[in-house]
Amino acid sequence: MYDFIIIGAGLYGTVCARQLAEAGMKVLVIDKRSHVAGNAYTKNVEGINVHIYGAHIFHTNNKAVWDYVNKFTEFNRFTNSPVADYKGELYSLPFNMYTFNKIWGVRTPEEAAAKIAEQRKIAGVEIPKNLEEQAISLVGIDIYEKLIKGYTQKQWGRACDQLPAFIIKRLPVRFTYDNNYFDARYQGIPIGGYTKMVEAMLSGIEIKLNCDYLKDKESWNSQAKRIIYTGPIDAYFNYSLGYLEYRSVRFENETLDMLNFQGNAVVNYTDEETKWTRIIEHKWFEFGKDESGQDIPKTVISREYSSEWRPGDEPYYPVNDKKNIELYKNYKEMADNESNVIFGGRLGEYKYYDMDQVIDAALRRVACYG
């Protein structure tokens, strides 16, 4: 008999497992995939740690979370500064003085702010009600048209006026010449990859891979006092109220016999016509060097295509529109009545979590068992 069986070896499940094991509980982690680390999983290809399920850049303002992850790995000094490619014109992200200078020729913060205010006025936005209005109110019409509209529609498969404003508020707008994508005090990539970090977190803990909990739910439940379930909440209830919608992502990976393909880890393609949303060149998360500090002769790139989730696809981003938020609430009520099962994480809570937030949530959720 286990004290806890944890479904899913992603960050939420892993942190719960670590904390509970340290509190003396008997813990088993099961995952239907053949590896740990969930979507943060990295795989070494040609000496490069490839982010198999999309780029993961650790960033946080939460000192407790930063100290926590640093117990298991060392982080490098990677700072995310993506480039936006709009029909061959290159712009700095996030939106900052370099972006404003390139788009309008303005030099000072005052000139940039005046330009944005003028465009906001022309668009007639007072209180932003959706992503489109929020974007125009933050950065004006020109930047919205070139750097936000096409990218967002590709990523979410929905028009910008049908999406919630909060999605775009994730991005900083700065009136300084600063290309750091995140407003975070701490940032970096685990040296040696995320898989190594998660393996360190799970060391000494029993793990079963290639194991689909939902196929054998009752039997697993009978072996544990409590379950922590980090899979999709609707799948747990056999989709009895209908499917929650997700965006899925498809990656086309290529290993190229060249040193440097695009000169940056992340290039976003912000026009509507280019089918992919971005290209990741993984080696630049680690400055193009292998473990011994040598330049890596090859490179691995991933073109990222966003698509509507269909049963059988990997769910990535919860679609937090009204319809889905309502449906989630109903599932949540069912989950609350499920005794001895804790639902957590991006899929368990149907929430657009960053890695630091999911770690924080897990630490809080299991603190009472410490």
Ligand code: UDP
């Ligand atoms: N976004 C955009 N243009 C860009 C990058 C981001 O319009 O070049 C918008 C888009 O709506 C996206 C949101 O900002 O969904 C959040 O982007 P972020 O990079 O945080 O997405 P994630 O890292 O979660 O994929």
